[in-house]
Amino acid sequence: MKRLFLYMFWMVMIMAVPVVVQAQNYNRLWKEVEELTKKDLPRSVIEKTNEIYSLALKSRNLPQMMKSFIVRTEYKAKLSPDSVEAQMVFLKDWADNETDITARAVLNSILAKTCLEQSPVKTDSVLHYFRLSLTDKETLSDVSAEKFHPVVISEDISRMYFNDNMYDFLARQAINGLISCYDNSRTEDIAGEIIFIYDSLISLYSEGKHADRSACALTEEAKLVYLSEHCNSSKYRISYDESVKALESLSSKYKDLEVYCDISLKLADKYRQKERFVDAVSVIDKALALYPETRWTKDLKGMKDLILQPSLNVRLSFVYPGYETDMTVNYKNLTDLKVETYRLALSPSSPYLH
Numbered sequence: 001m002k003r004l005f006l007y008m009f010w011m012v013m014i015m016a017v018p019v020v021v022q023a024q025n026y027n028r029l030w031k032e033v034e035e036l037t038k039k040d041l042p043r044s045v046i047e048k049t050n051e052i053y054s055l056a057l058k059s060r061n062l063p064q065m066m067k068s069f070i071v072r073t074e075y076k077a078k079l080s081p082d083s084v085e086a087q088m089v090f091l092k093d094w095a096d097n098e099t100d101i102t103a104r105a106v107l108n109s110i111l112a113k114t115c116l117e118q119s120p121v122k123t124d125s126v127l128h129y130f131r132l133s134l135t136d137k138e139t140l141s142d143v144s145a146e147k148f149h150p151v152v153i154s155e156d157i158s159r160m161y162f163n164d165n166m167y168d169f170l171a172r173q174a175i176n177g178l179i180s181c182y183d184n185s186r187t188e189d190i191a192g193e194i195i196f197i198y199d200s201l202i203s204l205y206s207e208g209k210h211a212d213r214s215a216c217a218l219t220e221e222a223k224l225v226y227l228s229e230h231c232n233s234s235k236y237r238i239s240y241d242e243s244v245k246a247l248e249s250l251s252s253k254y255k256d257l258e259v260y261c262d263i264s265l266k267l268a269d270k271y272r273q274k275e276r277f278v279d280a281v282s283v284i285d286k287a288l289a290l291y292p293e294t295r296w297t298k299d300l301k302g303m304k305d306l307i308l309q310p311s312l313n314v315r316l317s318f319v320y321p322g323y324e325t326d327m328t329v330n331y332k333n334l335t336d337l338k339v340e341t342y343r344l345a346l347s348p349s350s351p352y353l354h
Contacts, residue, residue, distance in 0.1 A: 109170050175198065198226070221263050247267040255290070261287045288300055310331075312329070
């Protein structure tokens with residue numbers, strides 16, 4: 001039994017060594033690319049990324065193939081802007097023939113973002129490729145984004161609250177991309193697509209094996225922020241009062257979770273925008289009392305400090321001898337105010353006044 005155990009142990013070790021060595025090789029090569037980039041040597045960057053692509057192709061390391069392709073394309077475009085079209089053709093062919101579902105989705109996402117960078121923007125193509133990137137929802141939601149490092153780099157919040165799944169990653173990539181898609185003739189189409197993607201994510205986290213109330217809460221909140229602050233469509237954009245009411249409802253619904261702190265932060269900021277400072281501080285204090293130590297604690301305390309800072313703003317329409325004028329004074333967290341006026345022996349045309 002001991003011999004069998006040792007045999008299995010060494011077999012695993014032998015199998016793992018090539019993977020570790022390969023990872024070290026990629027790290028070394030990318031450090032070389034970084035140094036060449038700092039030295040502003042685009043041709044050398046292209047040569048080095050070609051080397052990485054060839055190495056990745058041999059073992060079909062899809063994430064490394066994608067990253068090297070993206071960097072290579074970027075530097076080829078700097079040397080020859082006309083090369084972008086040829087790279088797009090290559091990328092489309094790769095996506096069309098790729099058999100790995102997740103890789104194909106990532107490639108279509110890259111295609112969508114590449115279309116976004118073209119001028120004028122090809123909105124139909126952007127929508128088409130983002131939709132293709134999200135086609136296989138069930139498969140993508142079961143794949144960890146970690147498997148596609150380094151072409152996919154996840155943030156801590158993705159790992160903590162969204163199980164770091166590829167569908168979530170690609171969906172939010174699509175949302176961010178579409179928010180930056182400026183096409184005045186297609187604002188409703190773009191907004192409708194963004195809302196559809198948010199609703200798809202909310203559905204993912206509301207039921208089934210991926211059900212997660214924290215992920216659902218943060219996604220509902222993100223949708224509200226989009227509709228109130230970033231949506232350019234009058235058909236879908238919600239008013240300040242509507243957004244406040246929705247956030248108040250959301251904070252009540254998810255008060256039993258620590259993500260309540262993030263909702264409270266957004267709600268307090270809404271109150272602050274309309275100078276409802278007492279309401280803002282009250283919301284912050286409730287969140288801090290319920291959850292003293294979360295990833296949002298620093299931001300909550302920072303907003304409270306900002307609100308409680310003394311402030312004074314004085315506006316005069318004009319000052320001229322012999323005429324009355326209005327003084328508008330706005331203040332916060334001050335107990336008294338003293339105004340002193342002085343008469344200067346200067347003519348209105350004096351250069352000291354202009």
